[in-house]
Amino acid sequence: xxxxxxxxxxxxxxxxxxxxxxxxxxxxxxxxxxxxxxxxxxxxxxxxxxxxxxxxxxxxxxxxxxxxxxxxxxxxxxxxxxxxxxxxxxxxxxxxxxxxxxxxxxxxxxxxxxxxxxxxxxxxxxxxxxxxxxxxxxxxxxxxxxxxxxxxxxxxxxxxxxxxxxxxxxxxxxxxxxxxxxxxxxxxxxxxxxxxxxxxxxxxxxxxxxxxxxxxxxxxxxxxxxxxxxxxxxxxxxxxxxxxxxxxxxxxxxxxxxxxxxxxxxxxxxxxxxxxxxxxxxxxxxxxxxxxxxxxxxxxxxxxxxxxxxxxxxxxxxxxxxxxxxxxxxxxxxxxxxxxxxxxxxxxxx
Amino acid sequence: xxxxxxxxxxxxxxxxxxxxxxxxxxxxxxxxxxxxxxxxxxxxxxxxxxxxxxxxxxxxxxxxxxxxxxxxxxxxxxxxxxxxxxxxxxxxxxxxxxxxxxxxxxxxxxxxxxxxxxxxxxxxxxxxxxxxxxxxxxxxxxxxxxxxxxxxxxxxxxxxxxxxxxxxxxxxxxxxxxxxxxxxxxxxxxxxxxxxxxxxxxxxxxxxxxxxxxxxxxxxxxxxxxxxxxxxxxxxxxxxxxxxxxxxxxxxxxxxxxxxxxxxxxxxxxxxxxxxxxxxxxxxxxxxxxxxxxxxxxxxxxxxxxxxxxxxxxxxxxxxxxxxxxxxxxxxxxxxxxxxxxxxxxxxxxxxxxxxxxxxxxxxxxxxxxxxxxxxxxxxxxxxxxxxxxxxxxxxxxxxxxxxxxxxxxxxxxxxxxxxxxxxxxxxxxxxxxxxxxxxxx
Numbered sequence: 056x057x058x059x060x061x062x063x064x065x066x067x068x069x070x071x072x073x074x075x076x077x078x079x080x081x082x083x084x085x086x087x088x089x090x091x092x093x094x095x096x097x098x099x100x101x102x103x104x105x106x107x108x109x110x111x112x113x114x115x116x117x118x119x120x121x122x123x124x125x126x127x128x129x130x131x132x133x134x135x136x137x138x139x140x141x142x143x144x145x146x147x148x149x150x151x152x153x154x155x156x157x158x159x160x161x162x163x164x165x166x167x168x169x170x171x172x173x174x175x176x177x178x179x180x181x182x183x184x185x186x187x188x189x190x191x192x193x194x195x196x197x198x199x200x201x202x203x204x205x206x207x208x209x210x211x212x213x214x215x216x217x218x219x220x221x222x223x224x225x226x227x228x229x230x231x232x233x234x235x236x237x238x239x240x241x242x243x244x245x246x247x248x249x250x251x252x253x254x255x256x257x258x259x260x261x262x263x264x265x266x267x268x269x270x271x272x273x274x275x276x277x278x279x280x281x282x283x284x285x286x287x288x289x290x291x292x293x294x295x296x297x298x299x300x301x302x303x304x305x306x307x308x309x310x311x312x313x314x315x316x317x318x319x320x321x322x323x324x325x326x327x328x329x330x331x332x333x334x335x336x337x338x339x340x341x342x343x344x345x346x347x348x349x350x351x352x353x354x355x356x357x358x359x360x361x362x363x364x365x366x367x368x369x370x371x372x373x374x375x376x377x378x379x380x381x382x383x384x385x386x387x388x389x390x391x392x393x394x395x396x397x398x399x400x401x402x403x404x405x
Numbered sequence: 406x407x408x409x410x411x412x413x414x415x416x417x418x419x420x421x422x423x424x425x426x427x428x429x430x431x432x433x434x435x436x437x438x439x440x441x442x443x444x445x446x447x448x449x450x451x452x453x454x455x456x457x458x459x460x461x462x463x464x465x466x467x468x469x470x471x472x473x474x475x476x477x478x479x480x481x482x483x484x485x486x487x488x489x490x491x492x493x494x495x496x497x498x499x500x501x502x503x504x505x506x507x508x509x510x511x512x513x514x515x516x517x518x519x520x521x522x523x524x525x526x527x528x529x530x531x532x533x534x535x536x537x538x539x540x541x542x543x544x545x546x547x548x549x550x551x552x553x554x555x556x557x558x559x560x561x562x563x564x565x566x567x568x569x570x571x572x573x574x575x576x577x578x579x580x581x582x583x584x585x586x587x588x589x590x591x592x593x594x595x596x597x598x599x600x601x602x603x604x605x606x607x608x609x610x611x612x613x614x615x616x617x618x619x620x621x622x623x624x625x626x627x628x629x630x631x632x633x634x635x636x637x638x639x640x641x642x643x644x645x646x647x648x649x650x651x652x653x654x655x656x657x658x659x660x661x662x663x664x665x666x667x668x669x670x671x672x673x674x675x676x677x678x679x680x681x682x683x684x685x686x687x688x689x690x691x692x693x694x695x696x697x698x699x700x701x702x703x704x705x706x707x708x709x710x711x712x713x714x715x716x717x718x719x720x721x722x723x724x725x726x727x728x729x730x731x732x733x734x735x736x737x738x739x740x741x742x743x744x745x746x747x748x749x750x751x752x753x754x755x756x757x758x759x760x761x762x763x764x765x766x767x768x769x770x771x772x773x774x775x776x777x778x779x780x781x782x783x784x785x786x787x788x789x790x791x792x793x794x795x796x797x798x799x800x801x802x803x804x805x806x807x808x809x810x811x812x813x814x815x816x817x818x819x820x821x822x823x824x825x826x827x828x829x830x831x832x833x834x835x836x837x838x839x840x841x842x843x844x845x846x847x
Contacts, residue, residue, distance in 0.1 A: 170730055190732035191609035192686030200730070211734070213609030257609060264607075288603035320596060320611075 087183075087204035087391045090194045092216045092265040100268075101236045102396070104224055106386035107379075109397040115148065118385075121394050122151035128181035130172065130197075131208070132158040132188045137353050137377055138208045138217070142185045145384035149394070154181070169193060173201040183391040186210070204391040206384075212255050212318065218352050219261035221383040223269070225376045226308055229348055242271035248302045249275055250333055251312035251360050253282040255319070258352040259312060260289065267292025276302040277333060280322045281314070299333050303343035311335050311351045311360045326359070335361040337368060348372055407834055408432045410447040414456025414795060418463060419767035420775075420784040429461055431791035434834040439787060452836075456795050459828055462766050463785050464496025464526070464792030466773040467743065469560075469585075469646055469670060469718035472498070472528065475513060476505025481723040481812045484523035486743070489721070489811040491525040491838035493744040494827040496792035497774065497782050498526060498721075501560045502533040509533035509544040511552030518553055525837040526830075527792070529555045529779065531585065534573045538562040543572055546580040555777045558585035560646060561693070563621060565590065571628050578632070578641040583777060585644045586625055588653065589694065593617040598734045600680045600695040608683065610734065613695055619652035626660045626667060633665060644776065645669040647720050649694035651704030658713045668776050669708075670718040673742060673749045674817065676705040682817065686733040689817040692722065693738035709768065710760060716773035719746045723813030741816045745804050747796070748823025755798070756824050762798055791834040800826040 089095070095103075110118060127146045131139055139155070146153045156172065158164065163172060169188070176184060183204045186194050191211030198205040209215040227234055230245060247266055253259045253275050263273045263286075273293045275286055287295050296302040303309060314324070335349065349361075349370045357363045366373060409431040416427035416439070428445030430438035438445060447453055467490065473481040483500075490498050500517060502508035508517065514530045522528070532554035536542040540559060549557070557577050563586060564570045570586075577584045594613040599605050601612025625643050632638040648654055648669040660667040674692065679702050682690045690696055708714040722739025729736050750769060754760040774783025781789045806819035830838035 168727075168731060188732070190734045192733045195685045196730075196732055211609050254606075260607065260609060283606065285603045285606050289607045 087393060088194075088198055088206065089216050089387055090198065090205060090207045091214050092219050092261045095216070095265070097237055097239065097268060100220070100223070100265075103220060103383065103386045103390065104227070104237065105235070106389060106397060107224060107382040110149070110385040110389065111382040113397070118148060119150040121389065122146065122149035122392055125151045125182055125392055126180045127151045127153050127183050127185065127388060127392070128176040128179075129153060129155045129185045129208075130176065130187070131155065132163065133209070135187055135208070137380060138187060138215075141377065141380040142206070142208060142217075142384045142388070145381050146388050148381070148385055149389060151388070151392075169196055170200040173197045173203075177201045177203055183388070206387055206391055209257050211257065212260075213257050214261045214264075215257040215352075216261050216265075217380070217384055217387055218258050219265040220387075221376060221380040222262055222310070222350060222352070223265060224379045224383055225350065225372055226348065228379070229372070230307065237269050239268070240270045242266060242269040245270070245307045246272045246274055246305045247308040247310060248296075248306040249273065249310045249312065250299065250302070250335070251277050251281065252314045253277050253286055253312070255281070255315040256312050262310065263293050264290050274302050274305065278324070278329065280324055300339065300343050303339065303347065306344050306347045308348045308350060309335065309344060311349065311355075313354060313356055313360060330359065333360070335365050337362065337364040340365060340368075340370060350376055352376070408448050408451035409454060409791070409831065409834065409836070410445050410451050411454045411456050411461055411793065411795065412445065413442055414459050414461035416461045416785065417763050417766055418785045419763040420463070420771035421786045423785075424763060427461070429785060429793065431793070431831065431834050434791050436785050436787055436789045436791055439785065454795065454829060458797070459795050460762075460798050461785075462794050462796070463770045463783050463789075464794050464830060464832060465494045465747065465769045466497040466779065466783050467495050467719050467721065467746070468499040468716060468773045468777055469672075470498045470500055470721040470743065471503065471723065471739070472500045472517075473723060474504060474522070475516065479812075480725055482522075483517060483528060484525070485810065485812040486721070486723070487525040487528060489741070489743040489809060491830045491832065492810045492827065494747045494794040494796060494830055495743060496526045496794070496830060496832045497529060497779060498743075499529045499531050499555060499777060502531055502558065503538060503561050507533045507537050509536055509549075511548045514549060514552040514554050526832040527782075527790075529553070529777070531555060531560070532557045534559045534564060534577070534584065535569065540564045540566060540569055543569075543576055546576050546582055550580050550582055554582070555779065556583040556585050556644070558587065558646070560585065560587045563587050563589050563591060565592070565621075567624070567628065570625060571632070574628060574632055574641050574643065575638060578638050583642040583644050585646050586621070587646045588618050588621040588625065589613070590617040590621045593620075598691060598695075599683050600697045602680065602698060604680045604683065608686070615650040615652060615697065615701070618650045618694055619656055622653045622656045626656055626665065629660070629665050629667060630663070640666055642666045642668070647672050647675065647694055647718065648705070648708070648714070649675045649697050649701060651701050654704050654708040654713060658708075661713065668715040669713070670716040670773070671705045671709060671714050672718060672720045673746050674740060676702060676709060677749060677753060678702070678817065683733075687817065688729045688731070688733055688736035689740055689815055691733060691736050691738055692720070692740055706758070709754065710758065714768070715776055717746060717750055717768045718773065719743055721811075723811055724815045725813060726815070729815050739815070741809065741811045741813055743811065744809055745816060745818045745821070745823065747827065748802065748804060748825050749818065749821070751798055751825030752823055791831060793829070793831040794827060795829040795831075796825055796827045798825045800824070802826050
């Protein structure tokens with residue numbers, strides 16, 4: 056049939072196709088935004104960690120003048136306790152005026168688009184927006200449309216960069232106390248195991264992309280429904296170990312994740328079987344990882360991914376993580392609004 | 406009586422095996438003479454087009470476009486979509502039936518072809534295979550064909566039920582119509598917005614597995630294989646739309662070896678782009694089927710070069726800016742393509758990868774025309790329709806979305822360097838596009 060109209064054929068060796076003739080905008084943005092950990096250099100991470108410490112230690116009355124009368128909007132399309140409150144406390148701690156817009160009780164309910172909501176907030180004077188959104192990638196849209204610095208407070212199943220930074224700060228406080236500057240080998244020899252619902256977790260993605268930059272080895276652990284094999288290809292330094300006990304044995308840090316029932320979308324999971332295989336219990340911890348730091352981004356579901364004894368136990372850093380969150384977010388908010396960096400000695404170690 | 410004489414151009418008509426300096430005489434919408442260069446006589450009052458230094462070829466044929474009318478004139482109209490086609494060198498476009506309402510009646514088919522639509526080029530409606538694209542009740546193919554439909558499809562709403570697809574193939578074959586399948590097992594792609602793989606995982610997007618495409622292609626080929634045992638149905642024609650996975654091309658290749666009438670098309674974005682171009686959630690890199698892996702992209706190029714791919718088709722899918730300017734997962738699928746297909750195909754397939762010009766043109770004209778049985782299209786032999794593209798195959802230019810004739814500007818190719826610039830497009834003897842000489846070197 057179509058053979059008839061085709062001129063005589065020869066065999067061609069196809070040369071390499073175009074690598075990328077695409078003039079894509081490189082880099083995400085304004086340097087003041089934090090949309091993903093992938094764009095953060097080690098220098099930037101060091102600076103954020105340093106500013107977090109300086110701001111945390113500063114006299115609260117002095118600190119509250121840094122962003123006095125500056126306006127920051129928190130735009131939350133999903134529920135949140137820790138992220139929202141700590142961003143809010145961070146911004147207020149620096150003296151900024153904050154306003155919270157959540158998807159309920161706002162025009163979002165009436166069908167207003169993210170673009171228009173963002174432009175409205177900008178018109179109201181917002182100088183930066185902290186966004187939590189159920190769609191992966193939404194912060195890029197908001198930044199592109201508003202041209203404002205955007206801090207990603209969690210986008211869909213994609214990333215939660217401020218959480219990874221506060222997790223890093225928590226780890227460093229225990230594993231590398233007093234460290235001033237991070238480098239490519241800061242966490243060399245440290246294995247961090249992330250356990251559970253990796254597939255739906257933005258915390259897992261941000262951590263698995265950030266920690267290997269500092270030399271950590273990230274081991275992912277969970278059943279195949281929640282941890283596809285391709286997860287190991289997300290970046291360098293990532294491995295999969297499906298046997299929880301084997302993973303624990305190698306770990307200096309164990310990060311437990313909640314099963315995200317709201318995102319399961321048809322995934323069949325036997326919770327009893329899951330608990331047998333992946334629940335972190337004090338027995339398991341004692342046998343396989345008696346020294347490991349236990350972390351969890353929250354919210355925790357006691358009796359599911361971990362037991363109450365572990366959550367409240369001596370190895371648990373769960374509430375400490377929350378405290379580090381405020382410091383990290385002060386640094387991110389200050390950076391977003393271009394507050395002059397604090398220098399050691401000047402701002403003073405209180 | 407109207408006459409156009411195209412003088413001094415280099416005529417390439419792959420279907421006729423012509424490749425040389427020729428004059429072409431068009432009269433009353435038909436090709437009436439192909440003469441040696443400088444030898445054609447012009448009647449009094451004939452329009453003379455000086456094509457010296459340019460290439461003259463059959464007008465291009467795009468068998469996969471969405472013109473959005475009736476019903477979604479804010480995205481595109483038949484007038485604007487065919488104006489874009491003319492600017493891209495196309496003189497025939499086959500319009501998909503996912504309009505509002507769906508094109509499943511002779512009335513809509515005729516409405517789309519009515520002169521009031523203001524089409525610049527010939528529109529060949531494709532009818533809905535099943536009522537309202539629901540994949541359940543077959544439309545009246547005899548009536549659709551009588552009204553002008555050239556094929557049937559449920560494009561965008563693949564026919565999943567084996568028994569329905571079998572019925573569609575049987576009824577279409579009895580009525581001399583091709584069946585076009587958008588191969589996507591939608592049971593595997595719910596909530597997905599890009600290709601499945603490490604990239605989708607990293608971006609936190611649900612991915613469409615390649616098997617959703619090739620699984621359905623293989624199923625369809627099995628059905629054609631069974632039907633072909635019946636001599637009356639041996640010529641059943643299955644056409645796989647916008648092939649994007651290596652396995653789907655392999656399945657088509659094998660079906661052809663087995664003597665089946667199975668064809669496929671590839672869109673420029675699938676032989677040029679990969680899932681990497683989703684980048685930072687670029688909604689202009691979102692289409693269905695999605696941009697795939699580099700290995701899949703290479704398989705599309707290989708399939709084009711070695712001949713298993715029968716046509717380049719754009720899947721021109723205009724969407725308004727406000728529809729694309731949203732969260733990636735919420736954005737509609739599709740990009741425009743009519744004005745970039747030639748420049749991209751020539752730049753990459755011909756200039757970079759050294760595919761002969763005649764073969765690239767054939768994939769964009771003679772082969773798609775033959776595939777849908779569009780008589781007198783895709784060739785410039787005497788008696789054919791006077792559908793002509795006059796272009797400079799070497800001329801480089803930069804494609805600007807804002808200059809597009811399409812009502813929508815949703816293209817990932819904005820700012821790309823193209824090679825091969827259309828200077829004139831003639832549809833059935835009417836000049837429907839002429840480039841502005843001043844802007845030809847933009």
